[in-house]
Amino acid sequence: MKDDYLWDGSGEPDPEIQKLESALGRYRHDRPAPTFERIADLRIEKTRLRFLNFRLSFAFGAAAVLLIAAMAFVYVRTRTVPNLGTAWDVARVEGAPRVGSKTMGANSGVEKLGVGETLVTDSSSRATISLDETGRVEVDAGSRLQLVTNGPGRKRLSLELGTIHATIWAPPGQFVVDTPSAVAVDLGCVYTLHVDESGAGLLRTTMGWVGFKLNGHESFIPAGAVCATRPKIGPGTPYLEDATPAFRDALSRFDFSSNTPAERNALLGIILVDARKSDALTLWHLLSGVSDADRPGVYDRLAALAPPPAGVTREGILHLDRQMLDTWWNSLGYGDIYLWRTYEHVWSQPAPTGK
Numbered sequence: 250m251k252d253d254y255l256w257d258g259s260g261e262p263d264p265e266i267q268k269l270e271s272a273l274g275r276y277r278h279d280r281p282a283p284t285f286e287r288i289a290d291l292r293i294e295k296t297r298l299r300f301l302n303f304r305l306s307f308a309f310g311a312a313a314v315l316l317i318a319a320m321a322f323v324y325v326r327t328r329t330v331p332n333l334g335t336a337w338d339v340a341r342v343e344g345a346p347r348v349g350s351k352t353m354g355a356n357s358g359v360e361k362l363g364v365g366e367t368l369v370t371d372s373s374s375r376a377t378i379s380l381d382e383t384g385r386v387e388v389d390a391g392s393r394l395q396l397v398t399n400g401p402g403r404k405r406l407s408l409e410l411g412t413i414h415a416t417i418w419a420p421p422g423q424f425v426v427d428t429p430s431a432v433a434v435d436l437g438c439v440y441t442l443h444v445d446e447s448g449a450g451l452l453r454t455t456m457g458w459v460g461f462k463l464n465g466h467e468s469f470i471p472a473g474a475v476c477a478t479r480p481k482i483g484p485g486t487p488y489l490e491d492a493t494p495a496f497r498d499a500l501s502r503f504d505f506s507s508n509t510p511a512e513r514n515a516l517l518g519i520i521l522v523d524a525r526k527s528d529a530l531t532l533w534h535l536l537s538g539v540s541d542a543d544r545p546g547v548y549d550r551l552a553a554l555a556p557p558p559a560g561v562t563r564e565g566i567l568h569l570d571r572q573m574l575d576t577w578w579n580s581l582g583y584g585d586i587y588l589w590r591t592y593e594h595v596w597s598q599p600a601p602t603g604k
Contacts, residue, residue: 336361337378337396344374344390367395370411380404383424384417397427408450412443421588431478434460436588438472448480453490458584461487468534471583479505486534489527496523500531504538517543521550529555529581537569555581 339346339360341353349366353376362368362378370376370392378394379385383404388394392411398404404419407427417424417435424435429448433440438457444450452461458471463483470476476487485504488497499519502508508516517539524532532551539547548566557566557573558580565573575586 336363337380339368340377342375342377344371346370346374346376362396364396364399367393369393383419384415387414408442408444410444410446412441414441415439428478430480431461431463431484434462436460436584450478452476460589469583469589471530474530477501486531486538488531492528493523495519496528521546524550524554526554530583533578533581536566536574
């Protein structure tokens, strides 16, 4: 067979090639070849389709990116923003208390006090705030009270001015009230807290006990006791309400007045001489509040009124051994100081920012 037959059909055919041609002949193409203009049109159309597909893909991709970003934002917010909990219920008792920008009248129902909002009572109005899981707070006339935080396990109010009466049934350490001169930490109790125009405060406990603290200065106020506090000084030394007038006056001047060393010694002498057995509460606090030189006298008087329990030594107390001080406190019958050591650490930390 000549090669010409494969190209133009001339020359001698090969029998095998002819058989193959005969078998494949039915698939022979019998339409005219397309023109170059048609091919160009097809290429343009394919280009348009590809561009359209690219734009659609880009649009869907952008939407997906935005969706993912939104989901990430929500996730981060829920992970980093503390759970502020539900608002406190505010009920009008009399007058026209103001909750945030809303003024409550005689026909007002229960309002909500949210985080960051302030309850204000003028000279003729009173209100109560309550939260089922925490307790009830009565707010007297002429008061200003703000809800600071309300997350799980941490309820914090700020009494800027006026008087509140708190009845708390939440677990110890979960309810805290800031004042301009100290922080009150509930340890399962009922108490009254007052703040005047100068920022000075007075806390009176009627059930349970309250921890009062500013920086490293702390006082414990059990039922029947009172504790004053002053801006930049913090809580003074707690005392029982039935203490003698001379005892209370000397203690107030000892805590908050500017005294010469001689005056201070004289005031301390009055306190020690007038102290009764029940005033061991005050003397125990004074152990940490006097100078090293004055501490032996306080120790001796307290030991005479309330002998130290086993394991508590004079030398240890004079060096302010914390474990010995705590053991002596527990023997006085005012409550286990373990509650304070545990929950003071919890509430004194910054509010959680992510859980």
